[in-house]
Amino acid sequence: MPELPEVETIKRYLNKAISGKRIVNIEILSKKQFPDNPKEVIGAKILLVKRRAKNLIINLSNKKALVVHLKLSGQLIWERKAKIPVKSTRVIISLNGGKLFFNEMRKFGWIKILNQNQLDLELARFGPEPFSRDFSIEYLQKAFGGISRPIKTILLDQEKIAGIGNIYANEALFEAKINPQKSANKLTTIEIGKLQKAILLVLKEGIKYGGASAADQMYIRPDSSHGSYQQHFRIYQKDGEKCRKCKAIVKRISLGGRGTFFCPRCQPRRQR
DNA sequence: TGATATGTTATCTT
DNA sequence: CAAGATAACATATC
Numbered sequence: 001m002p003e004l005p006e007v008e009t010i011k012r013y014l015n016k017a018i019s020g021k022r023i024v025n026i027e028i029l030s031k032k033q034f035p036d037n038p039k040e041v042i043g044a045k046i047l048l049v050k051r052r053a054k055n056l057i058i059n060l061s062n063k064k065a066l067v068v069h070l071k072l073s074g075q076l077i078w079e080r081k082a083k084i085p086v087k088s089t090r091v092i093i094s095l096n097g098g099k100l101f102f103n104e105m106r107k108f109g110w111i112k113i114l115n116q117n118q119l120d121l122e123l124a125r126f127g128p129e130p131f132s133r134d135f136s137i138e139y140l141q142k143a144f145g146g147i148s149r150p151i152k153t154i155l156l157d158q159e160k161i162a163g164i165g166n167i168y169a170n171e172a173l174f175e176a177k178i179n180p181q182k183s184a185n186k187l188t189t190i191e192i193g194k195l196q197k198a199i200l201l202v203l204k205e206g207i208k209y210g211g212a213s214a215a216d217q218m219y220i221r222p223d224s225s226h227g228s229y230q231q232h233f234r235i236y237q238k239d240g241e242k243c244r245k246c247k248a249i250v251k252r253i254s255l256g257g258r259g260t261f262f263c264p265r266c267q268p269r270r271q272r
Numbered sequence: 273t274g275a276t277a278t279g280t281t282a283t284c285t286t
Numbered sequence: 287c288a289a290g291a292t293a294a295c296a297t298a299t300c
Contacts, residue, residue, distance in 0.1 A: 001278060036297075054279080072278045073297085088297095106296045108279070149290065158280080165279070259277070 002070040004130065004163030005206025006227065007054050007194045010076055013222045014100075016057070021095040022046070023060075030090035033104065036113040040064060046095070053126045053162035056120070065119050066093075071108035073218035075225040077101040105218060126162040130199055135161070140192050144184040146241050153188060153256040154178035155199075164199065167212055167236050170261050171202040174235040179267045180260050181253075205232060235261045 002010070022045050045061035056076070058066040068076065073088075080098040091102040091111055114122060127143070130136035143160045144151070154160055155169040164172070173180050175198035178191055187195070206212060207248035211227030213219050213236065220226055234244060239252035239261055248265035248266060 003279095059293095069280090071280075104296095105298070106278080108295065108297095147289085156279085166277095256290095257278090 001072050001165055001167070002054060002074060002211070002219050003165030003168055003206070004051075004203055005168070006211035007051050007056060007070065007163070007231065008207050009211045009227060010070075010222055011049050011051045011056055014058075014078065015101050016078065017222060018046050018095060018098075018100065019048060020046065021097055023093060024096055025094040027092040027094070028090075029085065029092070030107060030172050033090045033102070033107060033110045035110070038113075040113050041066065052123045052129070053158050054165070055123070057123075063116060065116075067112045067114055067119065067122065069103070069108070069111075070104065070219075071110075073106045074102065074104040074109035075218060075220055076222050077103060077220075077224060078222040089210065099255055100222075126158050127160045129162050130164070130203055134195070135200075137189070137193055137196055140196055141189065141228050144187055144192065147184040149184060150181045150255055151178060151184045151195075152258075154184045156256070156258070161199070163203070166258050167233075168199070168202050168206060170236045172198040172236055174262060174267060175202060177266050179269050180255055181269065205229065235263065237261065 023041050023043065025042065028034045028038065041060055041064060042205060047059040047061055050057040050059065054069065056068040078100055083099065085092060085101065088103040088105040089101050090104050093100040109154060128139060144154060147154060152169050152173060155164050155167065172195060176191065176194040178195060206229045209227055209229035209232060210221060211219055212229035213226035213228040235250060238250045241250050243250055243263040243266055246263065246265045247262055250261055250263055253260050
């Protein structure tokens with residue numbers, strides 16, 4: 001599922017592929033997923049593709065932006081040559097020189113047209129970007145303080161930290177040797193430091209490998225190629241296998257309704 | 273066939 | 287009221 005590294009990979013690809021091109025036509029096959037009037041952006045030129053949290057922001061020459069959220073199963077596929085839609089295609093954005101297909105099996109994702117004010121409002125509620133200066137140990141101490149919910153559910157809270165999803169939350173907690181069920185307010189300063197470093201490490205790795213395209217995942221890059229981070233998973237979906245560090249059997253539980261993977265020996269409930 | 277998975281948000285509960 | 291928990295959304299897969 002597209003999280004920060006996957007969206008970042010798509011962003012970098014599209015920036016090279018479609019910047020400077022003009023929107024010629026927009027074909028909407030699922031109105032719910034493109035609720036605005038496409039006429040607002042026909043003729044506009046694409047200036048820049050950006051990312052905030054798991055949102056892709058396509059800045060246009062008419063001061064508006066196309067904001068894309070891929071949710072669980074979204075794909076943005078860039079095709080230079082004529083190509084027909086697939087079953088999950090919901091929107092086709094035709095540019096001069098190719099077509100951008102928005103495919104999304106589950107129909108949760110969307111594309112919105114926002115002006116500058118609306119965009120600022122939409123993005124204001126997200127917590128700091130992990131790769132920004134605001135993502136400091138001091139910030140995390142404040143953000144985790146007074147919260148008795150499990151640390152893993154906090155990592156997934158986009159208002160606390162932007163862009164982390166289930167894969168990278170599991171990976172970062174394993175890397176930091178923190179039990180996912182531990183209350184956020186019980187983390188020590190040392191643990192918070194380790195967690196901050198671990199988050200940056202696993203996100204960087206994810207980007208390096210072009211994101212994670214595991215078997216049951218829909219994520220692929222705009223050129224239809226797969227990312228390879230799934231080959232480097234430490235803990236995600238490793239339940240029943242031996243921990244790569246200590247050979248204990250990796251456990252799987254459900255936290256906040258999400259699959260949660262951890263090593264009972266490397267990430268014990270209580271410190272020893 | 274029905275449970276499960278998944279990110280986000282709406283809604284319910286405590 | 288706020289924090290936390292859960293349902294809802296859609297659909298393929300197991």
